[in-house]
Amino acid sequence: TQLLEQSPQFLSIQEGENLTVYCNSSSVFSSLQWYRQEPGEGPVLLVTVVTGGEVKKLKRLTFQFGDARKDSSLHITAAQPGDTGLYLCQRGGSEKLVFGKGTKLTVNP
């Protein structure tokens, strides 16, 4: 089973703080996706990373893919209440596209 471990499971911070969440696996990813899911809605794709060491930025969000392609991180700068949601990582490149259990982020005003 190709498990994805996400940490922390829950994170509650104040508006304006920075945070990092992680996605790890014991096996190599061919690609990895990050999604955000808001309550009552489906997940929305944020980014795809493919190359080891790759860094992608999406406004205040910075995504990094580990050099060995076994781990990834998502860093949010100056978090805002609108960033609140469940952040999910997903491995790509195989038939069974599995997800981690997610990090539930709450940003308090």
Next chain:
Amino acid sequence: NAGVMQNPRHLVRRRGQEARLRCSPMKGHSHVYWYRQLPEEGLKFMVYLQKENIIDESGMPKERFSAEFPKEGPSILRIQQVVRGDSAAYFCASSPKQGATGELFFGEGSRLTVL
């Protein structure tokens, strides 16, 4: 601009009834995935289908659950003789082709409540 369409959004069934969930993928997408999500949890893979073919159903219980994606019409996830433990949100996602990076586009989900 049709994204992934799921219906019904909410479904209430009594124990022993059947639940039928529908998913129309994005235009041009021929790959459909079904996931199940319990409150405060991530997405659990159930089944992966292409048109008229089940590619991987390893995440779907062998009894009471079935899925199809016919040549014409939506993909359907069918749960027979529902039990309370089937209560969950069921999400459908589509992608344009296998062999791509694995990006998925999700519907808004169908929330099944079994009384």
